[in-house]
Amino acid sequence: MSDAVDPDRHRPLEHALGRHTDYGAEQLVEADLAADPIEQFARWLAEADERGVYEPNAMVLGTIDPDGIPSARTVLLRGVDGRGFTFYTDHGSRKGRALHAHPAATLVFPWYPLHRQVIVTGEARPVPPEESDAYWAGRPRGSRIAGAASEQSHPIASREALDDRFAEMEQRFAHVEDVPRPERWGGFRLVPQRIEFWQGRTSRRHDRLVFTRADDGWSLERLQP
Numbered sequence: 001m002s003d004a005v006d007p008d009r010h011r012p013l014e015h016a017l018g019r020h021t022d023y024g025a026e027q028l029v030e031a032d033l034a035a036d037p038i039e040q041f042a043r044w045l046a047e048a049d050e051r052g053v054y055e056p057n058a059m060v061l062g063t064i065d066p067d068g069i070p071s072a073r074t075v076l077l078r079g080v081d082g083r084g085f086t087f088y089t090d091h092g093s094r095k096g097r098a099l100h101a102h103p104a105a106t107l108v109f110p111w112y113p114l115h116r117q118v119i120v121t122g123e124a125r126p127v128p129p130e131e132s133d134a135y136w137a138g139r140p141r142g143s144r145i146a147g148a149a150s151e152q153s154h155p156i157a158s159r160e161a162l163d164d165r166f167a168e169m170e171q172r173f174a175h176v177e178d179v180p181r182p183e184r185w186g187g188f189r190l191v192p193q194r195i196e197f198w199q200g201r202t203s204r205r206h207d208r209l210v211f212t213r214a215d216d217g218w219s220l221e222r223l224q225p
Contacts, residue, residue, distance in 0.1 A: 023115040023200030028207035030220065037195040037211035037218055038082055041118060044197070045080070048111045060108040061087070063098035071098060077107075078135065084191040085120060086127060088135055090152035092184045099124045105190055115200030122192040132186035144179040145169045151184075196223075 034040040048056035057077040065071055071094060079086035085107060089096055099105060103123040110117050136144065149162075149169040156162050173179050192213065199207040206225035211218045 022202055023206070025202060026115065026199060027201060028197060028199035028209060030209065030222070033197070033209060033220070035218075036082075037192070037197075038080065040197065040211075041080065041120075041195065044111070044116060044118065045109075048114060048116070051114060053111050053113055056109075056111065058109075059085075059087075060110065061095060062106040062108070063095050064102040064104060065094070065098045066101035071095070077109075078187070079189075084122065084189045086131075086187055086189045088132065088185070088187045090147070090150070090182075090185050091126070092154070093152035096152075096184075096188075099188055107190060117196075117198040119194075119196040119198070120190065120192045121194040122190050124188040124190040127187035127189050129186065133181055135187060136181040136185070141179065144181075145173065147185050148173075148179060148182055 034043065045056055055076070058074055059077050060072050061075045062070060062072045073095060075087050075089065075095070077085055078088055091097075091100065103125060105122070105124045107120040108117065109120075136147075139147070146166060149165040156165075169179075194210065194212050196208060196210045201207060204225060208223040208225055209220060210223055211220055
């Protein structure tokens with residue numbers, strides 16, 4: 001077998017990495033922002049939904065594992081108000097264990113079709129059990145059974161073993177309406193300390209406006225792109 005390098009082998013990769021996209025002229029100026037960053041986020045989230053962004057409430061959650069290693073994954077935002085950004089998971093999962101060890105976390109909302117991004121940084125704390133109960137009760141039955149069957153992030157021997165556990169739970173709750181919430185499953189709410197709104201613009205002259213929590217509300221500053 002020849003050791004010669006095929007010059008065409010990496011061309012598709014080079015094309016993808018070298019692609020340039022003009023982000024357009026849509027701007028983000030201070031005068032157009034809501035005074036409250038949560039309100040501004042709600043505006044952008046609604047606009048992302050109206051303009052057809054796929055899963056606009058999907059966000060990348062970055063955490064710090066108990067051993068200090070960073071990790072990230074995509075989760076779904078399930079609530080946002082003046083208290084913060086709420087999502088739900090298995091507290092025994094990797095992200096759950098990470099947040100119990102190190103509450104500091106970050107959320108990234110990458111709305112690529114709109115050339116927009118929001119980064120939220122703060123601390124995530126468990127929500128009260130009654131909030132987790134209310135959200136659990138509103139989930140589709142299949143999702144509740146899956147949540148009860150799966151110990152998220154923990155190893156399992158095979159896909160068949162996972163399917164067997166799901167079937168076991170279906171049988172266990174076949175004749176009852178309610179699938180009880182496992183104690184390990186519940187919500188976290190990230191209380192924001194910093195929220196950055198990013199709007200892509202032509203020639204990399206992007207707009208970056210950052211809200212930082214202060215004693216009397218929020219301060220606002222513009223960052224260089």
